Each structure stands twice: as C-alpha cells, then as structure tokens.
C-alpha cells in the first residue's frame with residue numbers, strides 16, 4: 208500500500224495549485240480516506256468526514272460552506288486564501304456598478320430581442336435606446352459595508368472613478384485600515400451610510416450576525432432608488448424584503464452574484480452566476496495559496512491563514528516534532544511540558560498560540576526518538592483533559 212499523502216479535490220481546482228503537490232502526494236478525486244481536501248464552494252455540511260482527514264484547504268475566501276464547529280471539535284484546521292481572489296471580485300463589482308447604472312444589462316438583453324428584424328435593426332436601436340438612459344457614477348456616493356480585502360479595494364477604486372465613498376466596518380483590521388484611502392469617509396453607525404448613499408456594495412462574511420443585514424428596516428432608511436450590489440453571499444440580503452423594495456422603487460436595482468429562484472423572478476434584479484472569483488488569475492492564486500498552506504501544515508504542522516486554528520509556526524529544522532490542538536484552558540502548557548519531561552524527552556523549541564476557546568502547541572524535540580517512545584508520548588498527551596488532537600512529524 209502506498210504511504211503517499213492523499214489530497215482530494217472536491218471542486219475543479221486550478222492545475223497551477225494541484226501541481227504544487229509533488230513527491231509524497233497523490234491527487235485523488237475518488238479517495239475515500241484522504242489526508243486533506245481542497246475545495247471551492249462545495250457544500251461540506253452534509254458530508255461525512257473520513258477518519259483520515261487532517262486538514263481542509265478552501266481555495267477562496269468564504270467558509271460558510273464548511274461546518275467549522277465540526278472541524279474544530281475534530282481538531283481539523285480549515286485554511287482559506289485571504290485576498291487571493293479580491294482583485295477578481297473588485298473588478299466585477301466595479302464593472303457591474305457601471306453597467307447597472309448605465310442600464311447596460313437591460314439594454315443588451317433588449318438588443319437581443321431585435322433578432323429577426325433584419326435591416327430595420329439599426330433604426331429600431333436608435334428609437335429604442337431612450338428606454339435605457341442611465342446615470343454616471345461620477346459624483347455619486349457609494350456605501351461600502353465591510354472594508355476587508357475586497358471592500359477596501361472597491362472603495363479605493365470607486366474614489367478613483369470620481370465617486371464619494373462612505374465605508375462601514377466596525378472590525379476593520381489594522382492592515383486594511385492602512386490600505387484604505389483616507390478619502391473614504393468612515394462611519395461608525397451603519398444608518399449614517401444608509402441615508403447618504405446612491406449605491407451600496409456589501410463585502411462581509413455570512414455569519415449569524417450578518418445574515419439578513421439588508422432587510423426591510425434597512426431599506427426603509429435608504430434613499431429611494433438606491434442600487435444594491437451583493438457579491439458576498441445571497442443570505443446577507445432578505446429576498447422577500449428586497450423583492451418588495453424593488454417593486455415599490457425603494458431599491459432601484461439589485462445586482463447579485465448569488466441567483467436563486469426568488470432573485471431570478473424579481474423585477475430589476477440582475478443575477479450573475481457567481482462569477483466574482485472566476486478569473487484565471489484568481490483561480491490560480493487561490494489554488495496555489497491553498498495548496499501551499501495545506502503542504503506547510505501537513506509537512507511541518509505550521510499554521511498559516513486558518514479560520515479556526517491560531518496562526519502558529521516554528522521554523523522546521525528537522526527535529527522530531529509533536530503538535531497538539533487543545534482547549535484554551537489554564538495549565539495546559541505546563542501539563543504538556545510535564546508529560547514531555549516525564550517521557551525523558553528534551554524540548555529544543557516550542558510555541559503555543561491561542562484563538563478563542565482553543566490553542567495550538569508545537570514542540571520540537573531533541574535527538575532520534577524511537578517509534579515506541581513517540582507512541583508513548585502521544586498516548587500521554589492524548590490523555591490530558593482538554594486535548595483534542597496530537598500529531599507527530601518526523
């Protein structure tokens with residue numbers, strides 16, 4: 208039996224990423240016991256997790272398709288690829304903002320209806336085009352909700368196009384705050400954004416706190432005929448409420464990257480088939496970053512860009528290594544180090560990082576350690592109350 212590390216893609220993943228898995232790895236779409244999976248929007252909520260699964264790589268940003276609680280309970284880190292598809296999404300948001308404002312989507316669809324009108328088409332175009340008079344975005348105000356990798360780029364570029372921009376993000380990272388143009392007016396109350404803007408673009412993750420953020424109450428605070436762009440997740444917008452707001456003109460247009468049976472039937476909704484991250488460059492960037500994160504974790508135990516584990520790394524210098532994912536409770540580190548010393552092993556280096564209720568410890572050990580001694584150590588560590596998973600890397 209081969210002892211290669213098995214990577215199972217759950218979606219079509221760019222070869223640029225898959226080709227990074229070289230010696231020691233097998234890519235197998237049919238694998239029943241993979242060591243790791245790599246995916247895009249595949250829904251893992253209904254999936255039974257194989258006992259072999261050690262890590263999950265999301266080649267993209269949103270992780271609402273992955274049951275994070277289950278992964279954390281099982282000690283499986285979920286990696287995503289922050290910023291790797293942000294430019295692709297930003298370009299489509301800006302394109303859609305202008306195209307919707309200039310009534311391009313409706314105009315192009317109407318032009319298709321002229322098929323069969325032969326030589327009359329040019330004349331019909333000239334008489335019919337008055338239905339599609341749009342508005343320029345220059346001088347208008349855009350509200351950006353969520354100033355992360357995508358939102359900050361949208362905000363900065365909209366300024367360059369001559370818009371005024373109002374941004375709202377109570378949890379903005381220091382990194383993004385540096386990247387955001389100082390000309391973006393930041394508000395601390397979302398209602399201030401609602402009442403001022405002509406266009407809204409939402410760029411927040413779908414989590415319980417943001418589900419239905421744009422609803423009847425929010426639409427009631429906005430200017431009439433506001434245009435709403437949703438390239439984040441369908442459930443951020445209440446479908447029934449926006450259908451009504453589109454009917455009564457509170458919302459002028461709803462541009463969504465997440466069509467469903469309701470949005471497809473809404474008047475003045477423009478449904479894009481989830482193309483935000485679908486550029487060659489973005490697919491390659493995401494696949495390569497996810498592959499690198501997975502390989503680093505599988506080969507060294509180091510954690511980079513996980514959404515449920517703390518970032519933690521020790522330079523890997525070939526020492527026998529043991530990693531432990533455990534509850535973030537007092538005395539855990541002392542219990543772990545006590546077990547190591549009781550096993551007569553010497554620590555060369557170690558790190559311990561925490562994230563919310565959990566923590567991750569990496570310990571490098573001195574010398575050649577026999578299989579038996581390692582098994583004994585792992586047995587001791589697994590027996591500590593609050594320990595979730597341990598791994599040996601050598």
Ligand SMILES: NC(=O)c1ccc[n+]([C@@H]2O[C@H](COP(=O)([O-])OP(=O)(O)OC[C@H]3O[C@@H](n4cnc5c(N)ncnc54)[C@H](O)[C@@H]3O)[C@@H](O)[C@H]2O)c1
Pocket residue numbers: 267268269270289290292293296352353354355356357358375376377378379380383410411412413416417438439440464481482483484485
């Ligand atoms: N359409 C697509 O193909 C596509 C592609 C990439 C990402 N996305 C979606 O876009 C989302 C954002 O992606 P990103 O790369 O910018 O992520 P990000 O993590 O860089 O940014 C998200 C931002 O939202 C902010 N935020 C969180 N809760 C908030 C709240 N209640 N109010 C205001 N701001 C809040 C965070 O502080 C953060 O700055 C993803 O979670 C994903 O769902 C869609």
Ligand SMILES: O=C(O)[C@H](O)COP(=O)(O)O
Pocket residue numbers: 247248249266267268269270292481483484485
């Ligand atoms: O969250 C994301 O990164 C996007 O929604 C992209 O999803 P996709 O990889 O399925 O295109």
